[in-house]
Amino acid sequence: MVDVRRMPRGWMLEKEYKYFEDHQDELLKQSKKRFIVIKDDTLVGEFDTQIDAVKSMVQQGHALGTFLVQDTSPKSINAIKRFHSRVYG
Amino acid sequence: MDRLRHAFRIDFEGIAKSLLVPVRIGLPSTVFPEAKHMLYRSIWDTGAECSLITPKVVQELGLAPVSKQWIQGYEKHDKPQLADQYLVDLILPNHVMIVEVPVACCDFGSSPEEDSNVLIGMDIIMMGDLTISNGGGRTKFSFCIPPHDNPLCLVEKSIRVNKPIHKRMNKARSR
Numbered sequence: 001m002v003d004v005r006r007m008p009r010g011w012m013l014e015k016e017y018k019y020f021e022d023h024q025d026e027l028l029k030q031s032k033k034r035f036i037v038i039k040d041d042t043l044v045g046e047f048d049t050q051i052d053a054v055k056s057m058v059q060q061g062h063a064l065g066t067f068l069v070q071d072t073s074p075k076s077i078n079a080i081k082r083f084h085s086r087v088y089g
Numbered sequence: 090m091d092r093l094r095h096a097f098r099i100d101f102e103g104i105a106k107s108l109l110v111p112v113r114i115g116l117p118s119t120v121f122p123e124a125k126h127m128l129y130r131s132i133w134d135t136g137a138e139c140s141l142i143t144p145k146v147v148q149e150l151g152l153a154p155v156s157k158q159w160i161q162g163y164e165k166h167d168k169p170q171l172a173d174q175y176l177v178d179l180i181l182p183n184h185v186m187i188v189e190v191p192v193a194c195c196d197f198g199s200s201p202e203e204d205s206n207v208l209i210g211m212d213i214i215m216m217g218d219l220t221i222s223n224g225g226g227r228t229k230f231s232f233c234i235p236p237h238d239n240p241l242c243l244v245e246k247s248i249r250v251n252k253p254i255h256k257r258m259n260k261a262r263s264r
Contacts, residue, residue: 012173017157051189054155054176055120065153080159080169081193083210085136 015040016068028072039067096233097183105228107203108133108221113180114146114207117189125150126180130205132197133219133230137210140192142175146206147194152177158193170195179213185234187213 016038020027027036033046035053039062047053053069071077099110110133115126127150139158146152154173161169172193179187190213199205217234220241 012154013157017171050155050176050191051117051119054117058120063153064155067155068157069155071156078159080161081138081210083134083137083141083160083162083197085134 012065013068017070020068020070024077028077031072034071034073036070036072037067038070092235094233094235094237095181095183095185096231097181098229098231099182101228101230103226103228104223105230107205108228108230109203109205110209110230110232111182112207112209114142114177115150115180116152117176117178118186119188120176124178126178129207130203131207131209132199132203132205133209133214133232135211135214135219137208139212140179140190140210141197141208142177142192142194143196143199143206144194147173147175150177154194156191158191160193160195179209181232181234187216187234 019038019041027043031046033048035047035050036043037045037053037057044067045053045056047056050069057067110131111128112131113126113128116124118124129146152175155176156174157171158174159169160172172195174191174193176189177192179190197208217232218236218240220231222229
């Protein structure tokens with residue numbers, strides 16, 4: 001199990017997310033399901049839901065924080081969640 | 090089909106500046122059946138598109154991210170930032186568990202008085218009905234999940250309350 005308490009914030013999944021960004025077009029063409037799983041620099045699975053992806057990876061012995069579950073729906077890719085009220089200027 | 094509604098109410102001491110509600114957070118029990126849920130104070134924020142947790146929650150629960158999420162507008166720089174995204178179960182004060190909620194991690198600027206480490210956004214609020222009332226100088230906050238088919242309408246209620254008042258006023262004018 002990865003001990004996140006010992007890791008600097010933002011350290012995990014950097015490599016996987018960069019791989020997704022760099023190969024976004026080909027990954028989107030390749031995948032038939034909404035959620036893809038990337039580990040290191042490899043596409044390791046496709047799932048209909050985020051929780052199915054997490055469940056499957058954990059059951060295979062992969063620790064949380066070692067694989068990226070990326071939503072590939074057009075609405076979700078690069079979508080920004082906004083916070084209107086708790087803004088400190 | 091009739092469905093049970095699950096509601097809770099928080100009565101604040103005076104007029105509340107923030108809606109602070111105790112919630113429990115933990116790893117998704119569908120994946121980790123033995124997961125512990127810890128108690129945190131949450132801020133309910135209708136201006137937030139999604140829910141957040143602070144790094145303190147991540148550390149205390151030993152969470153690890155499952156994805157990344159762009160977030161914007163939570164701090165002075167006001168530029169989109171890529172945050173870690175976690176999957177958690179969220180337990181409301183009425184023991185309703187909302188499972189597998191994706192939450193982003195960031196410091197959202199809770200004041201020392203608020204001492205809050207969870208921000209409940211519209212992703213949760215949209216699952217039910219929410220009321221805030223401030224009568225008698227005390228804030229009352231309630232939330233019901235799932236939403237009612239006949240939601241409270243303050244316009245209709247105000248028309249009902251105003252009707253006899255208007256009647257009396259018109260009577261007084263005609264004298």
